[in-house]
Amino acid sequence: MTEFNYDELRNKLNAGNSWPQVYMFKFIVPSDNQKIALVESLFADDAEIKLQPSSGGKYTSLTARVVMLDAEQIIDIYKKAAEVDGIISL
Numbered sequence: 001m002t003e004f005n006y007d008e009l010r011n012k013l014n015a016g017n018s019w020p021q022v023y024m025f026k027f028i029v030p031s032d033n034q035k036i037a038l039v040e041s042l043f044a045d046d047a048e049i050k051l052q053p054s055s056g057g058k059y060t061s062l063t064a065r066v067v068m069l070d071a072e073q074i075i076d077i078y079k080k081a082a083e084v085d086g087i088i089s090l
Helices: 006-014 031-041 069-081
Strands: 021-032 048-053 059-068
Touching: 006 069, 021 031, 021 069, 031 059, 059 069
Parallel strands: none
Antiparallel strands: 021 059, 048 059
């Protein structure tokens, strides 16, 4: 498995963006309450989080909109989310 290029993401996030700004995270998580809770715990209480189960119920889409202060905060969340087994970051 290849390592995600966080430097490229950092450059894209900083190109033409001003901080702070609202950022939308989107993850596909196996429909396991513990895994969903782990991903939800990555965000502050004021984050707007929406869950949508897949039609078969095997996966859950998690969308979070939250104010981020800089690109490093976003990258930190992606790194922590990558530790959740079976997660897909979109």
